[in-house]
Amino acid sequence: MLDTAHSLLDDDEESLSDVLTKLRHEVGLRQLLDTALRPGRLDAYWHDNGFAKVVLATGKKTGRKLVLHVWPTAAVVDTEDNIHNHRWDFASAIIIGTLEMEIFTSDRADITLDHYSYSPVGGDGRYRFERQGRMSVGRGAYFQLSAGKDYHLDNSVLHRAWGGRLGATASVVVQSAPQRPVTTVLLRGDVPTAPSEQVNRLTEQKLMEIVDITTTPDAESAWRR
Numbered sequence: 001m002l003d004t005a006h007s008l009l010d011d012d013e014e015s016l017s018d019v020l021t022k023l024r025h026e027v028g029l030r031q032l033l034d035t036a037l038r039p040g041r042l043d044a045y046w047h048d049n050g051f052a053k054v055v056l057a058t059g060k061k062t063g064r065k066l067v068l069h070v071w072p073t074a075a076v077v078d079t080e081d082n083i084h085n086h087r088w089d090f091a092s093a094i095i096i097g098t099l100e101m102e103i104f105t106s107d108r109a110d111i112t113l114d115h116y117s118y119s120p121v122g123g124d125g126r127y128r129f130e131r132q133g134r135m136s137v138g139r140g141a142y143f144q145l146s147a148g149k150d151y152h153l154d155n156s157v158l159h160r161a162w163g164g165r166l167g168a169t170a171s172v173v174v175q176s177a178p179q180r181p182v183t184t185v186l187l188r189g190d191v192p193t194a195p196s197e198q199v200n201r202l203t204e205q206k207l208m209e210i211v212d213i214t215t216t217p218d219a220e221s222a223w224r225r
Helices: 002-009 016-026 029-036 204-214 217-224
Strands: 044-046 052-058 065-071 090-096 098-105 111-121 126-146 150-153 158-162 169-175 183-187
Touching: 002 016, 002 029, 002 052, 002 065, 016 090, 016 150, 016 169, 016 217, 029 052, 029 204, 029 217, 052 204, 065 204, 090 098, 090 204, 090 217, 098 169, 126 150, 126 183
Parallel strands: none
Antiparallel strands: 044 052, 052 065, 065 169, 090 150, 090 169, 098 126, 098 158, 111 126, 111 183
16 A cells, blocks of 8 residues: 555656545555554654644655644634644645634735744754744635545645544645745744754554544545545
């Protein structure tokens, strides 16, 4: 299963959305996760935005990645926090629960938050988080995406996303190689920063909990839609 995933990720003539569609048609979710979600994985950690992030496969030629995002429990949502963009474009399929998302624009000033830059340091999971001042943005579209749905997002789009308010949510993401070195993060209130910080790695117990959440008949059905 991982061989097929690697091959599809390395097909740079296909768009991210097309790669995701082919993966959903050609690779069973249960087999993929049983192979990839094993104890001792190095690239599995808790993201600051409240979800577990696990890299399932990486294209050797393209640098594209297949990534699992899991919000294990119902989200507690702050209405004006954790607005960000990414260093990469991505296409995502929801396999469990409901993902909520809000888009923000630069053409209005509905809210003003503290502006931080985020960038990786080396290749061992360390990152740099630095305050850049203040930034105003306008509220755009709001979406709810249920299991079986998919979407694509450009790296420059400011947004915030969170797992469903009623229970666990999970998505499988195909992301491009980085398109730029730094991302924008908007937060409310001053956040302590350090020259280099370390991500919070998943324990083997938590990784097995992720396996239990995502390897279900309902998740497989949503993946195959």
